[in-house]
Structure formats: C-alpha cells, structure tokens
Amino acid sequence: MTHRALRRTYQTFFLLLFLFLLTVGRTGWIRGWPVDLFFHADPLLAIGTMLSSRSLHGGLALSLGVVLATVFLGRVFCGWVCPLGTLNDAIGWRGRGSAAKQRAANAPRALFRTKYYLLVGFLVAALLGTLLAGMLDPLSLVARGLQTLVGPLLAGVGVPLFSHDVYLPGGILPALLLASVLAANRFIPRLWCKAFCPLGALLGLLSRYAPFGIGRDSALCTSCGVCDLTCSGAATPSAELARSECVVCMNCRTRCPEGALSYGRVGAPVPERRPPGIDGRRAALAAVVGLVAWPAIRAGSPSPAEAAERRVRPPGAVPEDEFLARCARCGLCARSCPTGVIQLATSEAGVEGIWTPVMRFDAGYCEVSCVLCGHVCPTGAIQALTPARKLGREADEQTPVKIGTAFYDRGRCLPWAMDRPCVVCEEVCPVSPKAIWTQDATVQTRDGEAITLKRPQVDPARCIGCGICQYHCPVEDRPAIRVSAVGESRGGPFLLS
Amino acid sequence: MKPQRRAFLSLLARASGAGLLLTGGYAVLHRRPIRRGSEGLVLPDYRQGLESLDIAMSAADARLPDVGVRRAVEALGGMDRFVLPGDRVLIKPNVGFDRPPSFGATTSPEVVSAVVRLCREAGAREVWVTDNPINNPRRCFAVSGIGSAAEAAGATVLLPRASDFGSIVIQGEAIGSWEGLADLLGRADRLIGIPTVKDHNLAGISVTMKNWYGFLGTGRNTFHQKLDEVIADLAGAFAPTLVVVDGTRSLIRNGPTGGRASDVMATDQVAAGTDQVALDSWAAELMGRSSRAIKSIRLAERRGFGTSTWRSLNPVMT
Numbered sequence: 001m002t003h004r005a006l007r008r009t010y011q012t013f014f015l016l017l018f019l020f021l022l023t024v025g026r027t028g029w030i031r032g033w034p035v036d037l038f039f040h041a042d043p044l045l046a047i048g049t050m051l052s053s054r055s056l057h058g059g060l061a062l063s064l065g066v067v068l069a070t071v072f073l074g075r076v077f078c079g080w081v082c083p084l085g086t087l088n089d090a091i092g093w094r095g096r097g098s099a100a101k102q103r104a105a106n107a108p109r110a111l112f113r114t115k116y117y118l119l120v121g122f123l124v125a126a127l128l129g130t131l132l133a134g135m136l137d138p139l140s141l142v143a144r145g146l147q148t149l150v151g152p153l154l155a156g157v158g159v160p161l162f163s164h165d166v167y168l169p170g171g172i173l174p175a176l177l178l179a180s181v182l183a184a185n186r187f188i189p190r191l192w193c194k195a196f197c198p199l200g201a202l203l204g205l206l207s208r209y210a211p212f213g214i215g216r217d218s219a220l221c222t223s224c225g226v227c228d229l230t231c232s233g234a235a236t237p238s239a240e241l242a243r244s245e246c247v248v249c250m251n252c253r254t255r256c257p258e259g260a261l262s263y264g265r266v267g268a269p270v271p272e273r274r275p276p277g278i279d280g281r282r283a284a285l286a287a288v289v290g291l292v293a294w295p296a297i298r299a300g301s302p303s304p305a306e307a308a309e310r311r312v313r314p315p316g317a318v319p320e321d322e323f324l325a326r327c328a329r330c331g332l333c334a335r336s337c338p339t340g341v342i343q344l345a346t347s348e349a350g351v352e353g354i355w356t357p358v359m360r361f362d363a364g365y366c367e368v369s370c371v372l373c374g375h376v377c378p379t380g381a382i383q384a385l386t387p388a389r390k391l392g393r394e395a396d397e398q399t400p401v402k403i404g405t406a407f408y409d410r411g412r413c414l415p416w417a418m419d420r421p422c423v424v425c426e427e428v429c430p431v432s433p434k435a436i437w438t439q440d441a442t443v444q445t446r447d448g449e450a451i452t453l454k455r456p457q458v459d460p461a462r463c464i465g466c467g468i469c470q471y472h473c474p475v476e477d478r479p480a481i482r483v484s485a486v487g488e489s490r491g492g493p494f495l496l497s
Numbered sequence: 498m499k500p501q502r503r504a505f506l507s508l509l510a511r512a513s514g515a516g517l518l519l520t521g522g523y524a525v526l527h528r529r530p531i532r533r534g535s536e537g538l539v540l541p542d543y544r545q546g547l548e549s550l551d552i553a554m555s556a557a558d559a560r561l562p563d564v565g566v567r568r569a570v571e572a573l574g575g576m577d578r579f580v581l582p583g584d585r586v587l588i589k590p591n592v593g594f595d596r597p598p599s600f601g602a603t604t605s606p607e608v609v610s611a612v613v614r615l616c617r618e619a620g621a622r623e624v625w626v627t628d629n630p631i632n633n634p635r636r637c638f639a640v641s642g643i644g645s646a647a648e649a650a651g652a653t654v655l656l657p658r659a660s661d662f663g664s665i666v667i668q669g670e671a672i673g674s675w676e677g678l679a680d681l682l683g684r685a686d687r688l689i690g691i692p693t694v695k696d697h698n699l700a701g702i703s704v705t706m707k708n709w710y711g712f713l714g715t716g717r718n719t720f721h722q723k724l725d726e727v728i729a730d731l732a733g734a735f736a737p738t739l740v741v742v743d744g745t746r747s748l749i750r751n752g753p754t755g756g757r758a759s760d761v762m763a764t765d766q767v768a769a770g771t772d773q774v775a776l777d778s779w780a781a782e783l784m785g786r787s788s789r790a791i792k793s794i795r796l797a798e799r800r801g802f803g804t805s806t807w808r809s810l811n812p813v814m815t
Contacts, residue, residue: 028635163635338633367595367633368756369640414722423699424718428631430594432756438698454699472631474718 003250003263007079011086018083022143025376027163027338035332038083038139039378043067043206044122044199045328048133049379051126052325057380067206074207078193078200079232079247084138084181085193089232089249091182092189102229105188108236112194112245113279117286119201124290129321130298130352131379134329138192138199144331144344144355145178147171163338167363170346174331174355193247194234204244213243213266214252220260227252227261237261301350308485310348312359312404312465315366315390316374316383319490326381329355333373333382339364341467342373357382359403361467361483366403368430368466391431400431404465405487405494406458413480415455419443423456425469425481435462436469460487460495537664538679543688543738544771547578554770554812556779559608559745562767566611566741569769572813575619579739580687582620587627587685588612588652590643590743591693591708594754595632598642601748601761604693606646608743608767612691613650624652627681628711655681662714669730671723677713687738694744694764694780696752700724701791703753704780705740705773706732728793732773732802742768742776747784768812774803775810 001009018038025035039045040059043066050056066077078085097105122133134140147161148171155166184191193200207213214237227237232249235242243266253261302311307320314333317323334342334357341364344355357373359366369391374384385401392400406425410416415423426436438454445451458481465483473479487494555572559565570576580586590604598605609626616624626647630637634656638644644654655661663679682688692708699721700707709731710717720727744766751760764783770776774797778788788794788805798805 027633028639163633338636367636369595370633370636420722421699421724422721424721426698427721427753430754430756432751432754432760434698434751434754468631472718474716474721 002254004254007248007250010080011089014081015083015086018142019146022146022335023161025332025335026161027336027370027372030336030372030376035336035376036378037062039328039330039332041066042137042139042199042328043070044133044137044202045131045139045379047202048122048126048131049326049328051123052129052131053322057326057378059378066203070203070206070210072210073212073248074210074243075200075203075233075247077203078197079249082138082193082199084142084197085190085247087142087182088185088190088192092185099229103225106228106231106234108234108242108245109195112234113282114195115197115201116204117282118196119198119205120283120286121290121293122198124287125294126325128291128294130294130324131326131328132352133198134327134356135354136196136198137328137330138197140328140330140355141174141178141181144174144329145181147174147331147335148344149175149178162335162340164340164364167340169343169360169363171344173346174344190232190247193232194245200247207246208244210243211265212263214241214246214248214261214263215266216241217260217262220258222258222260224257226255226257230255297351301352302348307349308491310358310484311345311353312361312467312483312485312488313490314342314357314359314373314382315401315403316371316385317403317490318381318383323381324352324356326379327356328379328381330378331355331357332376332378333357336372336376337364338367338370338372339471341365341471359467359483361470361479365468365471366466368464368468399489400464402464402487402489404467404483404485405460405463406435406465406467406469406481406483407486408456408458409478409480409482412475412478413456414474415441415453417480419445419451419453421453422474423454424472424474426454426456428468428472430466430468431462431464433459433462435459435464456481463487537666537674538683539666540682540734540736542736543685544736546581547738550574550578550771552813553772553810554768554775554779554807555815556766556768556812557815558765559743559767560765562605562607562743562745563611563614565745565765565767566608566769567615568815569741569767570612570615570739572815573739573769576615577619579689580616580619580621583622584620584686585623585625585684586616586621586687586689586738587625587681588616588647588689588691589628589708589711590626590691591695591703591711592628592634592637592641592643593630593632593711595630595636595640596755597640599746599758599761600755601693601695601746602753602755603637603641604643604691604743605745606642608741608745609643609691610646610650612689612741613647613652616687616689617651621687625655625681625685626652627655627657627678629657629678629714630711657714665713665734667730667734669727669733671726671730672720675713675717676715682712688735690735690737690740692740692742693746693748694742694783695748695755696750696760696784698752700728700793702777702781702784702786704742705776706793706797709735725792725796729796729800729802732793732797733800735773737771737773740770740773740776742780744768744780744783747780749784770810770812772803772807772810774798774805775807778805779807779812 040062046060046063230251233245235245237252392398414420557568596602697703
C-alpha cells in the first residue's frame with residue numbers, strides 16, 4: 001500500500017465515521033453515540049472557547065491530542081482526518097488537464113494568506129467574547145451544510161436526517177456556503193483549505209516547527225517538478241517545502257519518480273519566504289480590523305427588546321454573553337430536536353449570532369421532558385439537563401427551566417376577539433397546574449344570544465415558555481399566543497414576586 | 498468556435514438530462530399522498546360479519562390490569578366474538594402525550610398489551626397499534642411505555658407517516674370530511690379503541706369518543722370551536738369492533754395533559770363494550786362526575802349513538 005492509499009483509507013474511515021455520527025444525531029437514533037466526538041477534537045473550538053469563555057468545556061480536552069499530533073507530525077488532521085478536507089479531495093479535479101494546468105492550479109498564491117488573517121480576526125473576536133470562528137470552522141461548516149443541503153433531499157426519499165418535518169427557515173445560507181466550498185475545488189483543489197480555513201491556519205501555525213515532515217533528498221532530486229502538480233497544500237515540495245501549508249497528503253512522495261521525497265525526521269526549518277508565510281503587518285491589520293469590527297457588529301445587533309422577542313434560546317442555554325462565547329454553530333442541537341423548534345438563526349440573533357440556535361415556534365415547540373439538545377452540545381453553550389431538573393422538582397423547591405413566557409394577543413384570540421370557543425392552548429399546556437387557565441365569561445353575540453365562553457389567561461409564574469400553545473394555535477399566520485424570551489431563567493425576572 | 502459551441506450544447510444536454518433524472522427520481526420517491534377527493538374513505542362498520550352480543554357491556558376490577566381486561570372481555574363472550582382468525586386488527590390507545598404512564602395522560606401499557614395478547618390468541622393475522630399524538634410520536638410511544646409493551650405482546654407499532662394520511666368521511670354536524678389515517682383505517686378489518694379516563698377543561702372528559710381525535714390530522718386544532726359537536730360527530734362516524742376503557746388510573750384534574758402524580762386517582766377498573774356513550778358515562782361516574790354535565794354525551798345520546806344510562810344495558814360487573 002502506498003502512503004497515498006493509506007491516507008485515503010484513513011480519510012474514508014473518518015469521513016464515514018463523521019457521517020455516521022451526524023446521521024445518528026437525531027431523536028431516537030442517538031442512544032449512547034458520541035455525536036460530539038469530532039467537535040471535541042477540534043482545537044479551533046477549544047482555543048476559541050478558552051479565549052472567549054476563560055474556561056475549557058470538558059470534552060474539548062480531546063483536542064489536545066490533535067494539537068500534539070500537529071506539533072510533531074504536521075497537519076495530519078487536515079490531510080487524513082478532516083471530513084471537509086476529504087470531501088474537497090474527493091471532488092477536487094486535481095488529476096485533470098495538462099501538467100501546466102495542474103501546476104497552475106496547485107501553485108501557491110498570495111490569497112492563501114487569508115486564512116491566517118481570518119484566524120487572527122476570529123481569535124480577537126473570541127478574546128472580546130464571541131466565538132465567531134464557528135461560522136467558518138470546517139467541522140461546523142460541513143455538519144451544518146450537509147444538514148441543510150442534503151437533509152431535505154434525504155427526507156424526501158424517506159431517509160430523514162431530522163426527526164421532524166424538514167422545515168429549515170434560512171437553511172439555504174449554510175447550504176450555499178458548503179456548496180460554494182465544494183464547487184471551488186473545480187478551480188483550485190482544496191481552495192477552502194488553502195485559503196480560508198481558520199482551523200487549517202491554526203494547525204499550520206502549530207506545525208511550523210514539526211520535527212517530522214516531508215523531506216527532499218537533493219542528491220536524488222532531478223528538479224522535474226512532478227511533485228508540485230498534485231500537492232494538496234500548494235506547499236511546493238520541489239523546492240523548500242512550506243511546512244505550515246503541507247497537509248501530509250503524501251501525493252508528492254507517491255508521485256516522485258526518483259524516490260527523492262520521504263516522510264520522516266526533518267531538520268530545523270528555514271524561514272518560510274513564500275506567500276503562505278504570515279506578514280506581521282497584515283496580521284496586525286487583521287487584529288485591528290477585528291477590534292473595530294467587533295464593537296460595530298455588537299452595536300448593529302438587535303436591541304435587547306428585539307432580542308427578547310425573537311431570540312429565544314434552547315432550554316439549558318447559558319446566559320447570552322457566555323452563550324455567544326461558547327456556541328460553535330455546529331447545529332447538532334437542531335438535529336437532535338424532536339420537533340424542529342431549534343433552528344439556526346439567520347437574523348434573529350444579529351450578525352454575531354448567525355447560525356446560533358434559536359427557538360422558532362412556527363416550526364415546532366419544546367417537548368416538555370426532552371433534554372437532548374444540551375446533551376449533544378459539544379461546547380457547553382447548552383448545558384446538559386436531566387428531565388427532572390428541566391421540569392423542576394416541587395419536593396426540592398426547584399423551579400422549572402423557563403425559556404420564555406407566553407403572551408396573549410387578545411385582538412387575535414378567538415374567545416377574546418371573536419367570541420368563539422377555542423382554548424387549544426390550554427389543552428396542550430404541559431405543566432401542572434396548567435400555566436394557561438380559563439375564565440368563564442358570558443357575552444352577548446351579534447344575534448343577541450347570551451353564550452358562556454372560556455377565555456384563556458397565562459399565569460407567568462407557571463409558564464415555562466415551551467411554545468406548544470403558539471405551535472397549536474389555530475390562528476396560523478401570527479398566532480394569538482406567542483412566546484418571547486421575557487422572563488427566561490437566564491435573565492432577570494420581569495414581574496415582582 | 499463551432500466545436501466549442503457543440504461541446505457546450507452537449508454538456509448542457511447531458512447536465513439537463515442528469516438533472517431531470519434526479520428530480521424525476523426525487524419526485525417519484527417523494528410522492529405526496531393521493532387525496533381521495535372530497536368524499537374520502539367511508540369508514541366501514543368494524544363489527545361486520547360478527548354475531549351480535551348477548552351482553553353489551555362489562556366492567557371488571559383491574560388492580561391486575563391483565564386479569565381485569567381478560568375478565569371484562571370474557572364477560573362479553575371472549576375475544577373470539579370480536580376478532581376472527583386472519584383479521585387485521587387496528588388498535589387505538591390514547592398515546593397523545595409525551596408522559597410516563599404514572600401521570601395518567603396516556604393509556605396504561607399493561608392494558609394495551611393485554612388487549613394485544615387477546616387479539617393474538619383469537620388468531621388475528623396482524624395487530625397494529627397507532628395514534629397521531631399531540632407531542633412527538635416517537636417520544637410519545639417510547640415515554641408512555643406503549644410502544645415497547647405493544648411490541649412485546651405481538652403487535653406492530655405504526656408511527657403515522659405522511660403517506661398514511663388521506664381524507665376520511667365523518668359526515669357529522671360540525672365536520673364533513675377530514676384528513677386522517679385513512680390508509681390504516683381502510684386496510685383494517687377490526688378496530689379496537691383503548692381510551693383512558695381523563696379530565697378535559699373544555700369537553701369535561703376525554704374518553705372513548707374523544708379518543709378517535711387521534712386518527713385525524715392537519716387542522717384539528719379548529720375542532721375546539723365546536724368541540725362537543727365534533728366529539729359527537731366522531732362517535733357517529735366510528736363504529737368500533739370493541740372498546741376497552743382503561744380506568745386503572747383516572748386523570749381527575751389538569752387534563753388532558755396532567756403532569757403531577759396528584760392529578761391522578763387510582764380507580765382500578767376497566768370496562769368493555771361497544772356503546773361509546775354508555776362507556777363514556779360509566780367513565781364520568783368513575784371520576785365522580787355526572788354524565789348529564791358532559792355535553793358531548795348529551796349530544797351523542799340525542800343523535801342515537803348510545804345510551805347515557807349505562808346500567809340499563811345490564812352490564813356484567815366482576
């Protein structure tokens with residue numbers, strides 16, 4: 001087996017494992033599978049959350065393994081493990097065209113520095129409190145993208161990735177991002193990895209002084225340049241290898257007709273002069289851009305009032321500042337949700353909250369005893385609850401976890417506005433005693449007939465904000481009862497006790 | 498220029514062909530259920546081909562649910578009077594909510610499995626258990642314990658799929674045809690309801706007649722505007738082979754969802770029969786309520802679907 005074949009075997013294994021864990025990440029299929037495994041191994045998320053939240057969420061310690069492997073062996077994660085890298089390889093047109101074309105497609109470019117500037121920008125944002133890196137983290141990108149790009153098709157052919165009807169408002173954006181990343185391989189193989197991947201940039205920095213790598217025996221080398229034709233990282237193995245760009249794909253080693261290239265111990269690196277090296281001034285500029293952009297983004301986000309109306313977070317979500325510091329925007333919570341109420345935000349949570357999970361009560365409602373989202377969250381943005389903790393045990397004087405409060409719109413509610421019996425909301429209210437209670441009201445109809453109606457009210461002390469009332473309200477367009485984040489457990493009370 | 502244009506056209510043709518093939522395949526696999534027109538499925542009499550009963554109703558002590566169900570069905574002459582060898586039996590318990598059995602919001606799994614076993618012993622070819630719940634179906638069947646109990650007793654649990662739905666003729670006073678689990682109802686030879694006994698703020702109680710609500714789908718949240726009339730309509734539309742009312746627990750307040758142990762009263766009874774009005778009246782009394790106070794019972798009785806004076810049926814009480 002050539003080294004390239006061995007690498008492809010690893011890639012296939014890890015891609016299948018990733019797809020398997022993604023597939024089983026829905027209600028009823030999760031069982032005990034570690035659906036968060038890949039995310040826990042992601043150093044970008046680990047370092048990002050360490051900077052943003054000043055703490056390390058348990059499972060992310062696994063990423064230390066990837067860090068160590070990279071420091072010693074180079075970017076093996078990119079070349080051998082990363083599912084997005086594998087997808088890029090699988091559909092890259094590397095083998096196409098004349099030698100000149102291949103050489104051009106796999107040549108280093110100044111553009112490829114971008115990923116380092118993105119990384120710096122993301123790390124600055126993390127220091128300031130928001131884990132924006134989740135937007136472009138390759139694992140989050142591919143998980144979120146596959147869900148929104150392929151999920152609807154699979155549901156249509158009877159293999160639903162989701163446990164609910166596929167309704168993904170705003171899902172076209174993450175789908176398009178993945179589609180663009182994959183399509184870019186048509187022009188430059190692994191363009192994403194070379195130019196934009198912030199995790200690749202981080203691993204590139206870590207691998208800069210790796211004692212193991214691709215070495216060239218200049219006594220054997222005839223400078224034919226075949227190795228450059230298929231280099232996955234545009235690392236120019238024909239000359240001085242750009243180690244931080246090399247993803248250890250072994251293509252060069254396999255292709256070299258003289259056997260001049262080998263993977264093994266390499267000496268101290270000469271300073272990298274070619275484009276992939278970081279330009280200190282530009283890195284500083286990226287930091288400044290991040291510094292300016294972050295307050296601008298925050299200020300341009302929804303006001304607290306708008307946020308309270310539209311940005312309801314899943315049960316167990318930590319307070320908003322910490323939530324933004326932790327959420328990897330991977331979408332695992334949305335996939336685990338049995339009803340589809342958890343959706344990836346488009347505008348609900350502002351620019352800094354794009355693709356973070358919000359509760360969309362037009363799409364579903366929070367199943368009262370379900371706690372799956374907190375158990376699949378890889379970064380602790382949503383805490384793992386037990387059903388007993390979520391519901392609150394009266395015996396222990398625990399209050400239930402409240403994600404918001406329901407409010408009636410009496411101008412739309414049938415018993416209030418149109419003197420019609422209804423109270424579906426009261427029937428489905430899952431807490432006991434029900435948070436929705438009814439008053440008997442005797443009213444005169446237009447025809448002069450006296451009828452007695454049950455008119456619903458919300459008891460804010462009982463309401464947990466699950467939104468099943470809103471979901472089942474027969475007034476479809478803008479339901480007569482709607483849940484907002486007001487009164488959520490994470491925030492302050494809005495009523496005096 | 499020409500060869501390039503030809504190549505482009507050929508590429509375009511191939512791409513379009515592939516696209517058509519893919520979308521065509523998708524469309525074939527992703528067929529929407531075929532609606533049966535405004536008429537829809539006319540529900541059969543699920544007692545067709547059976548001898549009439551000598552005893553119309555029974556009730557039994559069900560501290561041991563399995564024993565209670567057996568006694569109640571034996572009192573009516575045994576399951577052989579309801580299920581013939583080779584029959585396909587559709588069982589409709591109340592699996593409406595994501596609640597453990599102790600909360601009384603769903604039918605007891607022991608009662609469901611007892612009925613399934615009796616059907617199997619009577620020679621049923623297939624026993625299907627289904628419901629279209631309010632909460633997530635998978636969770637409802639798992640958390641209520643009904644899914645595993647029914648399967649262990651030899652039934653097939655069928656979670657509703659989009660393709661199961663079609664129009665069903667109700668032809669009542671409040672509703673005409675409605676979308677529901679037409680496919681299953683059309684394929685079944687026998688229909689057995691296993692409701693549980695529950696409080697309901699708007700309707701007073703939710704037992705036998707209201708249990709058929711779980712066969713219907715989209716838009717049923719409008720029923721509440723005329724809920725008692727719709728419940729009576731359902732009683733008129735569904736002619737079950739048998740109903741076994743699970744009164745082992747009664748949800749006496751905060752219905753139909755419950756949520757606390759204190760909402761539930763142990764009533765340790767089951768009743769069996771085919772008169773839905775009588776069974777609902779029996780259940781109302783079991784909860785300590787007057788059947789006269791339940792509007793759906795009054796409406797259904799007035800429309801001739803049964804009698805609220807259930808004792809007049811001379812039920813066998815064991």
